[in-house]
Amino acid sequence: MQAYILRRVLLNGIVLLLVATLVFVALRIDSDNVVQLAAQGTQITDIEEAKRAIKRTLGLDRPVFPDQYFDYLGDLLRLDLGTSFRTRTSVMSELKQRIGPSLELGLLQLMVALLVAIPVGVISAVRQDRWIDYLLRFVAIFFLGVPVFVLAVFALLGAARYLGWSPPLTTYRDPFPIPPFDTSAPEDLWVNLQIMAIPAVVGGLATGAIIMRFLRSQMLEVLRQDYIRTAWAKGLRERVIIVRHALKNALIPVITVIGLVLGTVVSGNVVLESIFLIPGMGLYAVEGVRQNDYPVVQAIVLLVALFLVFVNLVVDVIYAWLDPRIRYA
């Protein structure tokens, strides 16, 4: 087991380094536009002087390798993610406030996804090819196909028209509101949940569809196994067989899917947060793009990618712990 963990850590460590390098290279390919836009945003009248100052701040005037590269890596290790062009404060301090709502939304979505996907996947597999299976698979295909943000907008519309309810959103008249937004997340739990209700449910259902299809195929495989036939032969009840024997084994590969799906969850949340004005990291990234605040965008992209690599590493290790056959692959 230790050898396996060591292998995965080494390989993923290389991936982490490559991720950081890719983001580093991205800016240096053609930094003119970023510098130009940042210089235009300052108060300095002489554009050339402003550009030189910006370049000095970003460290772009020094040789790329080794100076810039190792400074960049050193900053990353110290969790210094740069200074925002707009607010002139450290990106990290703003991120610390923004991460809460994003985590909350993500966890709620994951909860909804698992709560829906596991029963639905099991039912669909156990009653394979009956009408309920076709119906559930059709619904899953629908939630897989229709994009999350379209679903969310339709859900908002539907809730307003048919339920007469809309979440307590603050600003809604302007489609592209100019930041900064009111980033104080509502303290009241009930208001908080109301705002998060539609994005959590919609995002959860979309993610749940992916998990459900995968779980269904895994269940189908497991249910054909000999030990399940033995359980039937022993006379165990259907529910015991499904839950205690089949589901436990079928769920293991599903854990890897959760790791894969997290990437789409983050992408989806960028859009969902900008629709529902949830002051999380996704909205922060959108603000950064709209205001040409490059350090913010770079920091968020970097953090998210590093987080995903880390999650995949953890998922690999958990998977190997649960299923010893993997350790020797």
Added chain:
Amino acid sequence: MAPPAVARSRPLGLGWGILRFARRKPLGAFGILVVLAMVVLSLGTPKPKFGLPDLPDRPLGFELGRPWLARYHPDDFFYNRQGRLAVFEGPSWRHWLGTDNRGRDIWARLVWGTRRSLFLGIWALTMGTVAGALVGLISAYFSGVFDLLFQRLMDAIQSFPALLILLLVISLTEPSLRILAIALAFVGIPSIQRIVRSVVLSVREEVYVEAARVLGASHLRIMFRHILPNVVAPIIVVFSVGLGAVILAEAAISFVSPSSVPFTASWGLMLAEGRTVMFDHPGMVLASGGAIALAVMGFNLAGDALRDILDPRMRLI
């Protein structure tokens, strides 16, 4: 002795083939119908104006005129009988889906947007497929340390969620559809090359490849003449499913940051603009959201059906 008469159980022919396909895979048939509808919507009379291929109106070097099914230009706005701007009109013979918040015809904007999305997707996917196939082919053929490191690089690229890469690219450059296409291709390369790589790894050990090597074929000849043809079927599947994903990513980006994306007739932009008024005038949101949903679903379903026909082994889910 006369040869035994062979009875034909089913009539052959293209028409019957299509009907059989529709009955066996109704969802796939629906998907392909959606794809065909999108292609038809994008068509327009070609004009003899040539130039470098560019999106969205000159994808193949010659300029495509106004789409046949769109009566107006996407930026044309209209006035009603009282002489005021015809905003939020309902469906009528003049405006099939009504007008939007600036008096522009919704159906026309939808059709122009179809062409934009379709060609952007085709461009992005062609570039991504060519690049990904090459990468996968080379990486799997010359395996070893090179393959190991290259796969780590692909893993690194894949850890970036597509939308965030697009946001990064948008914040770095002056936005243009060409750059968006390149960015989308870049995002798709890891998945494409992984599929190509798995096919190449399995084909590499076949007897005919060994025979070719013994006969003195160069690496290049083996790669392109013997191994690559096996890759065609999975590539077709990847292409069709990938188009759905690309259209989705592009719509999401236009929705989230429309000022960064050129060309106003974009489904994502229509959805964003319609959102403010949707409680009173849901027309814009329903039209653009419906178009996005239909397009992505159509490509997904078509890709699933193609995969089931061409290579059921690829079934992950």
